Amino acid sequence: xxxxxxxxxxxxxxxxxxxxxxxxxxxxxxxxxxxxxxxxxxxxxxxxxxxxxxxxxxxxxxxxxxxxxxxxxxxxxxxxxxx
Amino acid sequence: xxxxxxxxxxxxxxxxxxxxxxxxxxxxxxxxxxxxxxxxxxxxxxxxxxxxxxxxxxxxxxxxxxxxxxxxxxxxxxxxxxxxxxxxxxxxxxxxxxxxxxxxxxxxxxxxxxxxxxxxxxxxxxxxxxxxxxxxxxxxxxxxxxxxxxxxxxxxxxxxxxxxxxxxxxxxxxxxxxxxxxxxxxxxxxxxxxxxxxxxxxxxxxxxxxxxxxxxxxxxxxxxxxxxxxxxxxxxxxxxxxxxxxxxxxxxxxxxxxxxxxxxxxxxxxxxxxxxxxxxxxxxxxxxxxxxxxxxxxxxxxxxxxxxxxxxxxxxxxxxxxxxxxxxxxxxxxxxxxxxxxxxxxxxxx
Numbered sequence: 001x002x003x004x005x006x007x008x009x010x011x012x013x014x015x016x017x018x019x020x021x022x023x024x025x026x027x028x029x030x031x032x033x034x035x036x037x038x039x040x041x042x043x044x045x046x047x048x049x050x051x052x053x054x055x056x057x058x059x060x061x062x063x064x065x066x067x068x069x070x071x072x073x074x075x076x077x078x079x080x081x082x083x
Numbered sequence: 084x085x086x087x088x089x090x091x092x093x094x095x096x097x098x099x100x101x102x103x104x105x106x107x108x109x110x111x112x113x114x115x116x117x118x119x120x121x122x123x124x125x126x127x128x129x130x131x132x133x134x135x136x137x138x139x140x141x142x143x144x145x146x147x148x149x150x151x152x153x154x155x156x157x158x159x160x161x162x163x164x165x166x167x168x169x170x171x172x173x174x175x176x177x178x179x180x181x182x183x184x185x186x187x188x189x190x191x192x193x194x195x196x197x198x199x200x201x202x203x204x205x206x207x208x209x210x211x212x213x214x215x216x217x218x219x220x221x222x223x224x225x226x227x228x229x230x231x232x233x234x235x236x237x238x239x240x241x242x243x244x245x246x247x248x249x250x251x252x253x254x255x256x257x258x259x260x261x262x263x264x265x266x267x268x269x270x271x272x273x274x275x276x277x278x279x280x281x282x283x284x285x286x287x288x289x290x291x292x293x294x295x296x297x298x299x300x301x302x303x304x305x306x307x308x309x310x311x312x313x314x315x316x317x318x319x320x321x322x323x324x325x326x327x328x329x330x331x332x333x334x335x336x337x338x339x340x341x342x343x344x345x346x347x348x349x350x351x352x353x354x355x356x357x358x359x360x361x362x363x364x365x366x367x368x369x370x371x372x373x374x375x376x377x378x379x380x381x382x383x384x385x386x387x388x389x390x391x392x393x394x395x396x397x398x399x400x401x402x403x404x405x406x407x408x409x410x411x412x413x414x415x416x417x418x419x420x421x422x423x424x425x426x427x428x429x430x431x432x433x
Contacts, residue, residue, distance in 0.1 A: 015306070029274075029276065032303075032306075034276055035276060035303075035304070035307065036271065036275065036276050036277070036278040036279040036280075036323075037279045037307070037323055037326045037327070037330075039276045039277070039279065039280055040279035040280045040283055040327070040330055041330055043280050043283075044283075044330055054280070055284075056277070056280070056281055056284050059276075059277035059280045059281070060277075061274075061276060064276070
């Protein structure tokens with residue numbers, strides 16, 4: 001899961017090549033990778049890829065702070081379609 | 084007491100009196116009389132607020148260049164004050180679920196919005212700080228649409244504004260407008276990364292989301308801003324409305340509220356969907372062109388004309404122009420009114 005999300009963020013959302021390769025604990029917010037619109041883009045990807053719906057109440061910075069926290073958030077949800 | 088301090092206190096007293104007593108009374112009178120008196124008040128402000136008048140005149144000249152004759156420029160400035168005064172009456176006519184104002188507002192293009200919503204992906208209404216735009220959004224709510232606005236209530240962010248002033252504007256301005264909207268405003272600000280997702284949530288529920296695109300980008304957003312042709316020059320704006328449309332599949336329709344020459348009737352014009360194909364900047368340029376054309380046609384409707392700082396942030400004028408010093412005042416709150424106790428203080432954080 002980490003690889004899938006890291007690849008997507010690295011490919012679609014990182015605008016500053018100096019931030020690559022992206023580590024799983026890099027702060028997506030402090031580094032400026034995620035803003036309001038790129039978060040939406042990421043949410044759309046996660047919903048399609050893992051078959052979930054991200055509710056308004058889940059749109060917390062701590063859930064999307066890094067690849068690790070995104071994965072922790074997804075793992076806390078059921079079901080998550082891997083692969 | 085210094086002369087300047089006394090003048091400032093008188094301005095505060097006049098504004099409080101106008102918003103809490105005069106405008107509510109004017110809103111109860113026949114519209115022809117109510118808006119006529121509002122225009123008289125606008126004319127009085129035009130004559131008495133010399134610094135603001137000079138700032139507006141300078142900005143009109145800097146932004147519109149030679150497109151307006153000196154006489155037309157002065158008329159634009161006077162009209163700007165009139166429209167500002169009229170907006171207070173608009174807000175007060177939002178009582179009784181907006182019916183008193185709805186009788187004066189013709190919604191053209193309603194069928195475009197209904198057709199867009201029939202597709203089930205919501206609709207993005209692309210607008211600007213143009214005329215009584217906030218009332219226009221609430222009018223749509225009053226006419227049956229579930230409307231949510233992406234936008235900041237300016238008084239909540241005005242630097243140096245007291246809590247009393249914020250509560251004042253909450254009561255006289257925000258509350259009547261918000262009552263006719265489906266959800267609280269989605270207010271973009273530094274660190275609020277949930278804004279676009281919240282808007283997407285409203286669109287998924289097949290609701291209407293309004294966005295005013297003529298806002299100067301916050302410092303943290305400048306990297307994602309684009310330069311588009313605007314008012315004969317180019318402006319730096321955020322193309323978020325197009326990105327949102329591409330991500331959600333919601334159509335983008337232009338929505339602008341025009342006040343007619345009699346000042347009491349207004350037309351809320353909704354366009355057919357704007358194509359968002361092609362690059363984001365290209366698609367966004369189509370929206371910006373519509374706003375630009377509306378401003379060029381009716382410049383007094385544009386609230387940012389009062390703000391040299393914001394016009395500079397938009398890239399429409401250079402910093403350090405020969406605008407009068409008082410022109411650093413901004414559109415502040417609401418619709419061109421200065422903060423009550425801090426005339427001339429920018430509403431946006433430094």
